[in-house]
Amino acid sequence: EVELVESGGGLVQPGGALRLSCTASGFTFSSYAMSWVRQAPGKGLEWISIIIGSGSSRDHADSVKGRFTISRDNSKNTLFLQMNSLRAEDTAIYYCAKSHHYYTPGSYFDSWGQGTPVTVSS
Amino acid sequence: EIVLTQSPGTLSLSPGERATLSCRASQTVSSSYLAWYQHRPGQAPRLLIYATSSRATGIPDRFSGSGSGTDFILTISRVEPEDFAVYYCQHYVGSPWTFGQGTKVEVK
Secondary structure, eight states, X not given: OOEEXXXXXXXXXXXXXXXXXXXXXXXXXXXXXXXXXXXXXXXXXXXXXXXXXTSSOEEEOTTTTTTEEEEEETTTTEEEEEEOSOOGGGOEEEEEEEESSSSSTTOOXXXXXXXXXXXXXX | OOOXXXXXXXXXXXXXXXXXXXXXXXXXXXXXXXXXXXXXXXXXOEEEEETTTEEOTTOOTTEEEEEETTEEXXXXXXXXXXXXXXXXXXXXXXXXXXEOOOEEEEEO
């Protein structure tokens, strides 16, 4: 059974940094693209980052480009999101999601974690 | 960027009733690249439908999807108590992946 467990969320001041992790089990991690999706309070789902199975290609939404970086360690079955220059509008629950195949175009998200909350406030 | 607009914003139904949720795209989306997700409060989102009409593993057959071009529909034939949740459509043509704003199915 696929399991995705996010961690690393918390309270951070504007301008600060945070690193989220997502530990995966139940599937061959390196064979699938992975994403981060967030949900701000009272809002809908927003895709923010995706990375292919090998980690050699990645993409980010314009809202986080230049501030957030997605990466992965396939030896540890772990996905990361490095978040720098955080803003109040980055406050959200952050979910990691597994794509249904290795590459990114044409990928839907077939498994999701429970999410980790991030609050950006002074 | 493909903008997805869902309607209605809220659907108030009694258990056993039929639910029809709409998703309209700002440009043509191949039917191969449209998905639906269910999101209950405090839980992980769950994939219901991919490629417009294919049910994900373990999804009951009361859930069905249809549509083409710019107009897509998620139907719940008879709403069960566990179906009260928010539903999102999503395209996965490529970057940026976008979701609709969601339709909340609530108890009438």
